Amino acid sequence: MKTVLIGVGQAGGKLTRELVAFDDRMGFGAILDAVAVNSAEADLRDIPFETILVGQDRVKGHGVGGDNELGAEVMQADKREVLSALDGRVTAEAEAIFVVAGLGGGTGSGGAPVLVKELKRIYDVPVYALGILPGDDEGAMYQVNAGRSLKTVAREADSLLLVDNDAFRSSGESLEQGFDAINEAIAQRIGLLFASGEAVEGVAESVVDSSEVINTLRSGGIAALGYAAAESAEDAEGNINAVMSTTRRALLTGTSLPEATEADAALLVVAGKPDTIPRKGVERARRWVEEETGSLQVRGGDFPLDSGRIASLILLGGVERSDRLEAFMQRAKDAVEEAEAAEEREDPASAWSNDELDDLI
Ligand code: GDP
Structure with missing residues (x-):
């Protein structure tokens, strides 16, 4: 799925940078372009793509300090600059736009809903949000900001893909220490999702198409993404059980929003060397996802990847009852x-x- 990314705020910018790096490293070319928007100048310094500083007249490049109402105001006031920076980047090739933000802070939390709304008015492609939920040991302000932002973004965006920071935290590690590792893990999963809809030359008929990602997210509301991988066997027959167990782990313990198993729609993507992906195993796993999510709309497909591992990636649409x-x-x-x-x-x-x-x- 050819995607344009807009990172808003500190977490949004860092995660976007990580997504771009992963897509480059893997040579996928699924990310067409990216920009980062912030009210804090310092947070834009290490961003290797176009950056836009908003709210300069109000906060002088010092950020909004966790005030998400101010975050929304400065984005509203400077939205034209952001939109004109996007001009020419959302090309005819683009199939989706993702606005990436931490929902607990100020700039991303307040700015993302404003931006999503504007983008929806302008572009025909779906506008999704990738939102990060604060860990439960973060302060009250983060929880309040995220609660408000989540509601607004979910309403405005075509879908809000949620990532819970607590889902990726290793034990004994503070959230701060863990951010880089968390961002890497998220970037790998989301990066695979973007790339899985890309056309792959000379391979099987059952590859995933971007429209399947879009259709899975069509019911709107909130989405989550699960992932698990294992060593691959030499041939497809040897991977039947592996696909079943990575699929179980992806859904039951590997989702970006833990305990989100009830869904309106789902897409199961099995990634690995084409001749090691077991048809029978994939079909069985797809049926299991149907039962487990209670959804009759479970799509499935392969993602041919030159790797010694076999992986299950599950996109869940409509998980708001979790x-x-x-x-x-x-x-x-x-x-x-x-x-x-x-x-x-x-x-x-x-x-x-x-x-x-x-x-x-
Ligand atoms: P903003 O710059 O005002 O939008 O604020 P932040 O982006 O720093 O948002 C703060 C929230 O994002 C908090 O809930 C943090 O836990 C989370 N956060 C900050 N930096 C990162 C990061 O690099 N990765 C992840 N996953 N979360 C982050």
């Missing part, structure tokens, strides 16, 4: 209530509303 998401929304709501109570103690007249978080989408 327990994990409900738990997160509860966490965000609690944080709003706490913040409200604190504000009320200081200034009884200025309590803010919790209505926004009452129903998810």
Whole structure:
């Protein structure tokens, strides 16, 4: 799937950089172009593609400091600059646009929904968001920001692909230390998804097509991505069980949003050397995904890849009923209530509303 990426905020920029690096390293060519947008000048310094500084008149390049309302305002005020930087980058070849952002901060959290809305008005291709959820040990402000941003982005975007930072954290590691590793893991999974829809020369009829990715995400709402890999056997016969077990792991323990197993639609992509991908195993795994997700729309396909490993990648569309998401929304709501109570103690007249978080989408 030929994609143009827009990283917003610090996490958005870093993850976009990682995605571009992975796509280059693998030689996929699925990412057509990328830009990074931020209100903090320092966070744009290490970005090797076009950068746009927004909100200069308001925050002088120092960032919005976790204030996502200010993040939304500066994006609104400077949206024209961002859109003109995209001119000529979203070419006729482009099949999708992804806006990438950490939902818990300020610039990405506030700016991404504004940008998604504008892009939807301008472009015919689907506009997706790739949103990062804060870990549950991050402060209340992050939870509140993410709760609000998630709702708005999910409403505006054609689909919001969610990545929970806690899903990728290794034990004993702080979130901060783990960011680079988390970004690498996410970039590999999303990068494979982008590339899996690319035409591959001279191989099987069952390769995935970009339209299958788009159709899986068509139901809108929230999406998640699962992944697991194993050593490949020499031939397809030897990989029948491996495909079944990587598929199970991808869905049950390897998704970007843990415990998201109920879905409206799914796409199972099995990646490996073409002659080691077992037809029978893939079909069996696809049926298992159908049962497990409760969806009758489970697409399947191969991704021929010159690798000694065999991998299952599962894209899930419409996972908003997941327990994990409900738990997160509860966490965000609690944080709003706490913040409200604190504000009320200081200034009884200025309590803010919790209505926004009452129903998810
Ligand atoms: P912004 O620059 O104001 O948009 O704020 P950030 O992008 O720093 O957003 C903060 C949120 O993103 C927090 O919830 C962090 O946990 C998360 N975050 C920050 N940097 C990274 C990163 O490099 N990778 C990942 N996965 N998450 C990050």
